[in-house]
Amino acid sequence: MATGDIRRLIDMIKNQDGEGSGLDADLLRQFSPSQSPQANQIPVLNGSGQLWLPFTQTPILVNGQDMMSRTFYVDAENGDDSNDGSESAPFKTIQKACGSVPVGGFGYIYLYGGQTFALNASIILKHKSLFFQNYGNGDRYTITSFYHDNGSSAWIEHFKLYNSKLVFWNSIFDLPENNTGVNIDHNNNGLLHCKGDQLVSGIHFYYCIINLNHTGNVLISMHNYGSGAAFSGISLYNVTFNINHSNTYFISAGNAPFSLRKGANITVNDNTDDNRTFNDLISGIVKDANGVPRNIISNIVF
DSSP, rough: OOOOOTTTHHHHHHHGGGOOOOOOOOHHHHHHHHTTTTOOOEEETTTEEEEEEEEOOOOOOTTTEEEEEEEEEEETTOOOOOOOOOOSHHHBBBBHHHHHOTTOOOEEEEEEEOOOEHHHHHHHHSEEEEEEEEESSSSSEEEEEEEEEEEEEEEEEEEEESSSSEESSSEEEEEOOSSSSSEOOOGGGGGGGESSSSSEEEEEEEEEEEEEESSTEEEEEEEOOTTEEEEEEEEEEEEEEEEOSSSOOEEEOOOOOOEEOSSSEEEEOOSSSSOSSSSGEEEEBBTTTTTTTEEEEEEOOO
């Protein structure tokens, strides 16, 4: 399938024909904005001032534009976060683009192909649905981050999800080396971290490359909070994993409940001596006395 525009992904799922039949049929429904009880009003820019509008699922038009469905472009080399985020005047950082999508909103975020976007601060996403797609020269874009430490533990700058949905299309995730020399908490150290109490988040990968380069690298981490849990739905289709170090994971569940749909064309290139398979890249699965997993719903056997 050609890369194309990411809006075609929605049509494929909606029609469930051709190659779309291999994708997650629930994806379209999952990416509908849902009303947030925590936010009754949202701020939007209106000329030189700020206009506060009531929170609603009905399209809100300001100067003819639907403020709950936004499209932004990001160019790490030539963009500027003081721009308006259009293709002719792109933002510079992912943080700015994500923050410009309103609570409960739906965002298409286009990242310039061939560039690397490094998170120098964590991105908190609450009740947002975001699609990430490349544009420009047709190459994949790369997302990476940085490690920090407080002397006793290390952590990575990351996307922090509270009841939010993400789709990554034609992406490269290049997880960084940990040069801090201190211990890493896998359950809180993913580039994509699902948090919250009794909330649902979704993360989906299509035509992506995931490079796990150093010990402690985790792409998706979750945490089970007391009596509640951050339940997460994860799916992937046509994804390549490059494992360049031991003790690395695609998912660290932290005993939290989640669902996992493994689509076609999943390749694991283990460049270590561990000979790991896809199942070995998942940690935190809880099994009963009979060896039956209790915190995962999946189309593969663990």
